[in-house]
Amino acid sequence: MGSSKWLKIIPVAFIMYMLAYVDRINVGILMPYIQKDLNINASAAGDIAGIFFVGYMIFQIPGGILAAKWSARKTIFILMILWGLSATAAGFVQTEGQLKVARFALGVAEGGVWPAVLVLLANWFTIKERARANAFWMACLPVSAMLMAPLSGFFLNYFGWKEVLIIQGIPPLIWAFVWYAVVKDKPSDAKWLPQQEREELLKELASEQGKGIKSEGYMAAFKNKTVWGLVVMYFLWMTGFYGYTLWVPSVVGTFSKDPLTIGWLTAIPFTCALVGMTLNSYWSDKRLNRTQHVAIPLLIGAASMIAGQFVSSPTLQMVLLSITAIGVYAPYGPLWAIPTAIIPAGVVGAALGLQNAIGNLGGYNGPKFFGMLKDSTGNYHAGFYFLATALVLAAIMTLILGKSISKSTNKNTDVDKAS
Template sequence: MRSSKWIRIIPVAFIMYMLAYMDRINIGVLMPSIQNDLHISASAAGDIAGIFFVGYLILQIPGGILATKWSAKKFIFILIILWGLAAMASGLVQNEGQLKLVRFLLGVAEGGIWPAVLVLLANWFTVRERARANAFWMACLPVSAMLMAPLTGILLKFFSWKMVLIFEGIPPIIWAFVWYMIIKDRPSEASWMDEKEKNQLMNTLAAEQGKAVKSEGYTAAFKNKTVWGLVIMYFLWMTGFYGYTLWVPSVVEQFTKDSAVMGWLTAIPFTCALIGMIINSYWSDRRMNRVQHVVVPLMIAACTMVAGQFVESPEWKMILLSITAIGVYAPYGPLWAIPTAIIPAGIVGAALGLQNAIGNLGGYNGPKFFGVLKDATGNFHAGFYFLALSLALAAIVTFILGRSITETSMEAKSDDNVVKLD
């Protein structure tokens, strides 16, 4: 942890993706204003939020390939500039169709970031370090929500939603140049690194790559039933996850009409989510158990979503929203440890790409159908029942995947430590 790479790489990537995730948080806070200004339905609002994930799909697989064969640093730099411009363009739209188009383009630009950063981290961190590196980086998701929801609410108090989107598109462009100046693709390019540390790291990484199993490609991954189980699970989880994330501010708006207060209140569930995410990942590592630490939080979130529809008190609603936030965020760490434990090594890389690419379409499914149900019923109840069902089904699929692993495959995947998946 004292190594210079932890200071040079992780914080820069953390802030970069925190700014990217802002575009999935601010739209929820701004949505009531957007609906009033553009005179759109809840279903259309779900489309505006969700179409981002249709664009997000496009560069998921090409992004990883470009980062590997060309340069993760340069590819991400270009994408940061493009997403910043698209974010600012969101504030220049005049109607629903234009906003959908810009949100789609924003998703395309941001879609290549995730796989490219994973490639970058693999170039810098050994197998033993990579789980921690991924965990520290992914912690930016709830942190972004904690910070950006209040910030967006405060800005909205003084400016229109269009100006807020323009203002929030500027920081990524500035950070792109920080990224380009500090980040290096590989240790061999880092002049700031101690030569002894550099050589030791390069030798370790080279040795690990020499032992790596050659990928069998996406064709083999497409034919694997376990891969499709993970894709379905991830799609269901993301349906509930992003449906919840988008519509929480609209629920909180029922408590107060002050946008700044709404922003601060929206941050409370996501603060709880960060704490839950860290504790659950740490506990999962201590117990060396993955599936239980995915299934249990998802089932808790499903139950609290349903329970929230039967309480009227704002205090109880906030408590249940916070418990739900813990449940939908907590699986992040343990979940990404499951594919490498149950999928053949030759197709695991392709499987992860498919899981993230297709599964993230749940980010369209959740907000869209929540909005449709809101329009049909005139309240939030049916939408939250739908999201709760998605989370419960995700938990069930995860449980089935865990139970389907044979002891033989477990022994083949384990050396010194046996990871319990069920």
């Protein structure tokens, strides 16, 4: 296939979701200032960070349905406007309760974006291209953290945390119109796509859809034990993942008091995460192995979290924080190839929605319990032990699920290879 769609769709989607991920990164950088200004403890701070994911769950399934039955392009455009307004509104709050409401609304608006983009990519990229398209798009997660951590630190040298939230809430409002102007729902709508490329792409997509298997719906997914295994695994991983992501800037803040320095130091682990995420996904594809490339990084991340509680040197702590970042980010590529290998084809679409919707509640669980443990013990040790335990349990669950892959049929193996 030609390169036109890769140059148009992926970069615009990459920047769009990078802006969405800012709202999960900036709160960690700003949290020490929010705590001081609003006079709240670590447990309340965990609530503020995590309540986003309660809202995030609500619009996961409706967002995917709207994108599939109406328009992914228009759905994401509307959600970008709503999340930009919610993000900006967070900068005008006066109380802890108001900030929680703004964060909850932000989560609701952003919750529908992930499934809507998956629908859009399925309309544009063939099965053999889709894994690469997803990988390029999801690379925005660590890139966003790499860029926004130092940028937030820079802004904090000149503005308060409220002004920073307002400034960082404006770009989605602008990019929404870029998205709407460039992205189309399907190749037949794209005037910028060369005619020959359009015809070839539509022909291949039509051929794939003709062979498609009808979805059995969400009730079938709810009744499938393997689906719930994936949900539990993802919940445990997201508990460790977001607990780490949202609290690491506060840990780095013990190394320096300068906001810009904290921002640059926070970017180091996420830079390592991008490298680890890319190499692990590539190696997983080369070996055609998914479970080991999910479970082993999670165990490495857990071990480095625990080891970090026994060192006092800032340099060693930074090294271990970076290893942890690699461990919690690296599973992304291989993980999303597992469901297609172990879940019946008619259930897998609903299963992915259920996995992402409920599993992301770990994003509330991790920051919240980390904050509670910080309050009760006065240090970060117990919180990191809790997160490490979640990662270990996620790895064990992955290995259990992996036994299903070894028993899968040749047909499922073909799908796994295509992933």
